[in-house]
Amino acid sequence: MRMKVVFIGSGNVATHLALNLQSKGVIICQIYSRTAANAEALATKIGTSFTSDISKLERNADIYIYALKDNSFQEILHQIDLPHALHVHTAGSLPMNSFEGYAQKYGVFYPLQTFSINRQVDFAQIPICIEANSPETEKILLDLAHLLTQKTYIINSEQRIKLHLAAVFACNFTNYMYDIAAQLIDKEIFGFDILQALIVETADKVMTMTPRKAQTGPAVRFDKNIIEKHLSLLDKTPAFKSIYQELSENIYQTHIEK
């Protein structure tokens, strides 16, 4: 399979997907971004051409992969007139039928991972969720996904958005807990690295136990003394105090109902 792919978008998802597909023999023939410098940055990494002018979009690619913020997606899609190509987006919460009226062959190619620039990820570990508007398109997208990972799932838009929602808790909100912890540690004594073993073990535990069973801490023990002490330490950061209170109360309710 020597697929020719155009990337619409040049952010974290586009970058990782483009580099990894290219390493599996896929031809990335163009990068489009509204910001020329961003398009150029990714095109340089790939060694391909780029444009920030939608009218100069390469017309002969097999697949157009949209890796954009959801609101940019709608705007850009309106301007594209390539009804015979295959169009796919990579978004967790955008329904597949967003393409309706703009394309005949379309689908979704959603890698369930958090991507940051300059950080390698192992695609073989990443689940890719596929949706397509025809069996032929589904086959093409599955073949493309299998270049990267064996962990493929065929799910519909409703199932995907629920998965994305779960991922926001498991990843984005988890990372925000790390951010709060980083703000709370006494920087005159410790670096954030003092929390590393704890963070890694917390993640590793749920590889083999349910999070329900893995729960530790003052809230699950209902250790009211500690909770009161912690809340008083948070008096000067009311936002964190409110989060502490809400999460502790929920943990307690979850475990007392057992």
Next chain:
Amino acid sequence: MRMKVVFIGSGNVATHLALNLQSKGVIICQIYSRTAANAEALATKIGTSFTSDISKLERNADIYIYALKDNSFQEILHQIDLPHALHVHTAGSLPMNSFEGYAQKYGVFYPLQTFSINRQVDFAQIPICIEANSPETEKILLDLAHLLTQKTYIINSEQRIKLHLAAVFACNFTNYMYDIAAQLIDKEIFGFDILQALIVETADKVMTMTPRKAQTGPAVRFDKNIIEKHLSLLDKTPAFKSIYQELSENIYQTHIEK
């Protein structure tokens, strides 16, 4: 150093600490718990004696390590009359001077980790925070800690409680985010394992980046469309909806202020 240690408590912390200290040549000469079956379970793992009768506590140990819930600690301490031994607790949020009036030599031996029964941990990676009421006791506790890890810190009670508070966010609340995610994924299609690569990568990222830089997701992009969709999916779970709203708002405020 052939220290003789009695453990007061038989939960997760006592279990891991007792087993690991024993493996380094420390003699665990007795396990005390108010619940005889719990004391016996740990004593059997260690191959030592146990009691649930405080009057039968071994009187000739070098160190008495209290690994208890904070409220049990105060109750049990009142009943102990061994003023010449060294007494230490393992709690993050209990001040060292809780021992005042009950002992002459005392301190704190706080391992910064989440412990679950039946799950091995590598103590060499675990920071141990020490506090002592004299230089001699500090030296003894540091020597004991160095049997397990080179990551030792001498900190006071105020510094320790702040560290414990940060750990509640980095570990206990993070695990609760995993628990919510587990509840949100569609169990007819996926197991919790679909989130594993994401959870591991989220933790791994902050080994080399700050959580601030590692933040991804709809809130940091202020992708209002997605946030609204996710909130409407959470209508039937108002507790999760409230958490989603509060954390998204805080993430947004954190990153817009950059």
